[in-house]
Amino acid sequence: MTRGETPDPRHAYVEREAAHRVARDRSGWESRRLSTARVVTFLAAAGAWVLSDVLTGTPGGIAFGVALGLLIVFFALVSVHARVRRRRRVHEARRSLAEEGLLRLDRDWEGLDAILPEAERIREEVPADHPYAVDLDVCGRTSVVRLLGPVTSTRGRRVLRDWLLSPPRVEEARARREAAEELAPLLDLRMEVTVHGRLDAAPGPGGIERFLGWAAAGRDGVGTGLRWAAWVLPLSTLVLLLSTMNWGIPPFWVVPALAQLVLARRVGRRAASDFSAVALGSPALRAYVPQLRLLEGREWDAAALRRIGERLGAGDGAAHLALRRLSRLADMVESRRNMFYAVLAVALLADLHLAIRLDAWRGSWGARAVDWLDALGEWEALAALASPAHDHPEWTFPEWRTSGPPGVEARALGHPLLPPARCVGNEVTVGPPGTFLLVTGSNMSGKSTLLRALGANVILAGAGAPVCASYMALSPLRVRTCMRVEDSLAQGVSLFMAELLRVKQIVEAADAGEDGAPPVLYLLDEILHGTNTAERRVAARGVIRHLLGSGSVGAVSTHDLTLADAPDLERAAHAVHFRETVHETDGATRLTFDYTLRPGVATTRNALRLLEAVGLGGLELDGD
Template identity: 40%
Template sequence: MVDSPQTQAMAEPAADRYQSLLQASAERLEGLRSRDARFAMIRLALFGAAVAVLAVTYFGHLGTPGWIVGFGLLGGFLVAAILNEPIRDAMAEQAQANKVTERLLARTRRDWDALDWKTTRAKLKTVELEEHQKDVADDLDLLGKSSLFQFVSMVGTTIGVRTLANWLTGVADASVASGRSAAVRRLAPRREERFRFYSLAAHVGEGTGDPDEFIRWSQRDSWLEKNRWLPVWANTSAVAATVSVLVLIASRIGVVPTSVAQIALAVAIGLVVINAVITTVMLGPVHQIFSIAMASRQSVDAYRELFSAAEWLEGEADGRSKGHSPGDRLGHLHHVLLDDPEQSARLGMHALARVASLGSLRSSASTFLLYLPLQALALWDIRVLQKLEAWQKTYSESVPRWFDAFGELEALMSLAAVYDENPDWVFPDWTDAGADELQSAVFRSVGLGHPLLPNDSRVCNDVTVGPAGTVLLVTGSNMSGKSTMLRSVGLNVALAGAGAPVCATALSLPSTELATSIRVRDNLAEGVSFYMAELHRLKGVVDRARAMASNKGCVSLFLLDEILQGTNSRERQIAVTQVLRHLIECGAIGAISTHDLELADEPELQAVSEIVHFRETITPDASGNEQMTFDYQMHSGVSPTTNALRLLEIVGLGSSD
């Protein structure tokens, strides 16, 4: 049994912990830079000395001792370069870790400007949502800048972004969410392992080997199938080069005549020229494939380590069937990434690592001098591509499954950070419809707060929405907190559905689909007025409720903010009542907000509503000027106050009398 983060010793808040990590990381990075600077001086000195000695030997005819010293210095330069390479890698890794820590810190502080929005926006463009999901995401700030996604996300790859975005905007299904929550509980205590996971995922997500590109390559036709002569030429070139070298060696010891050696040298030079032209003119697509399939050996090793993180779920997956029921995501992830005896991601990446070790000769500074003659005389890249395409043929059908599972694992890692950083948040209790579906369709919370607000400015309320046949009618003045409360409900449903803890002291809810009309815009280009745009949005809300009415295991939860403002008060009362009548007939539950107090007087609406309100307090300051304050606390009954005219006066637009 793994202790939850709440039961561990957590004396310092997450922000303080991340700040300490940043400081320690900066010190480590400074030490690595000092070592790198020393190696740079040593390399420069050795290379300069080697060039000087070789030049003096050549022009001064120093003979064999000079050549030995010169090439010895050059060898020392190569050794220094090889020893320096791990330091450079460590510096890059530490810099990546710093970026991850800064991102974690910015999230906990809700410092939206410090989060990288440009890269995230580009990846979010690949997310495909239905129209009603787009409306809900826009209304509740589920995606986009300063959104729930930005707060939750620690994903680094495009496929991780899509997975997490789809979880946050999808139906909050009790069975699926419970399975995810089990994984989140398992992953949350593994702080150091998660931190490395975030760094590795960010590394592969920023490179050319992002999962989307890797998947597309894995499904493409073989490049060598269209260029079959190249492997034949590569073999011919290798044989001819080998013979030429042997002839030149034999000539040096007097076994072969000089004329034959000259022919062998000409052949070798010809091979180098031909292969250089082939490399330059034809192998651009091959190098592009290398940059995607195995950007570097480190990238392949990173994927191996990322996939192996599924081992942390082993305790939860034990005893589960390999059949992949919707709620059994842990067993599914473990099977696809680790357990499949023939096509697991771990097995496939282990095989790809062997190919990448051959391809890394080209990309590594320490082995590039070995790569040059191999490529010039035997087209080494073609031989690597043959092995890579053999790997592609073996595993192409499994690659999409691997990365779908990896996207889930990456999303779970993000949710685990939310759980670890917010020990006072709770996982929701899911209620079944049971025999009495109408009475069980209730969203009931204690201490519900807006998760995107900082802890020191968040005000929490006890909010109940439902059961079916009832409506929560939220009245109150402008700026008093009505819209924030509606969004608090929606955002916490989204968190619950994703499998994350919620910003509340307690929360119970059934499987839920959200439908909203909060942030409606007109469209002048299409001749759609604000009122007509809002009607279309409300029609969509009702349509979703009707669609969910046939799904006995899931309830539609609607959130409507200041609806139908574009008409007079009396017609508005009638229209709102008609819209709610349709929603109630579908068995939907929900809340609406209004500052139109006459709406609360509508008899039919009163009969089905639980009416609450938010209010303001107006007090004079030291100069006698009125100051308006809000406590953002929800109270029973209709709002006793309005503030529109007072606000006019405060901003200097009051009566001139």
């Protein structure tokens, strides 16, 4: 089930990074020239204006005409300069995305973190008691989320996070896999959607949520009287004022003018909350409009992508057109900060006209706005799943098995967060129920990494992404891990107690499988090492026996080579091990590891060798 031949992803990123770097530099050069031209044109216009005043004493004549012409040229240059500067920002955003792609390929997490936009560097918070998020590096700087590619919207990041942190649903995973396969070769489209999401600074989650709350609230229903007043009062004031100025009639214009003043103040106070909500959403609207325009009207094969297209609409009902209208109204809301706006707010009842138009927009489109942005967030999350499919054509999409005994079977299984040059693939089989994978080996040989590789790939499969393997088949499983357990001084919990609480969660989850939930995939790394060896062995055997009887499947890593010596566990264990090679060079000890899985229980240990390797070989040890 590996995919066909695809273009070299590194070449694709290198080519785009170089092309957009050149285009960015060219736009920068144009920008500097235009900046100089603006200064020269403005100074020339000012000089011509002064010259006309010196020659004639009043503005006029040829010099004055030249000054006006130069001012027109100046404002034209301002407009052109703004477009060139934006074009430079676009090329820089595209170049940066290509560089990020190269950093992801190399697993340069520190370099990637340094160039990501601040909004995308936010550490996703996960509950401390989540059954696997911390152990499997789902979120954070070096994480599965970072591997999957850029997601600019808060809603998109939330969707992706939920897919990775929730139990798999096979039909949904298959639908997302189909979408990811279709999006994988569309690198330029995926990059362009991300570019527009980054160009305009999006508000924080509170800002966009407040805007969406306003949009979904429904129409206020501005009364007919106010709608008439919005036009009649300013017109009456103007007509009566002109009558007073031209024909000397009494100043009746004061009456509608005072009514306008009172009405403007009341409308300003009443609509302040609406204006604030729209203003908070304004930056996001500028990003969403071009993003949605790129996605609308496309013909998709994947059902998930077709559903997104249907939600975004087409023609006059297209989401981007409706949001563009609202974006223009949002620009008018922003203009209320101008000191001249206060005059318009009274003279033309500008706030009332704006409130009427916003209310009309909300009545027509507000209920759909939340769904549009949810659809965009879902598309971004699907595009993130497509990123490793493009970047790693040697990876595969997994095969789901909904019948037969539960378990996982994989070939060339590696850890997706390791640099490809250091990632060693192994053949791994977990299951059927009543058996467990027993992983032994010396320190630093790769036991913990194997368990994390297994867990990380299973959650990638559940999300609909490709996995770091040449082949993988699995059944629906709920992942549970016990790896990075820590004590807590604040809560008064020792290391051993923290491990017991984690193991209790795993046992309870395994027992819950009897209620129709998918079986548990347990990954236990050196469990219960917070107590003495004898009691640890007894307790660990008891936990494993219980899990074997629960219908769960899993893997256990240990240094204790006698853990599975009990006859029942020996029959249930599928033992594999890693080993090291010791090199003695000029009296120095050096250990190397090939990270290749071998059958059977480990036959070597290396703790004392490691003491020598770090320079502690001179210690007096028992048994010397």
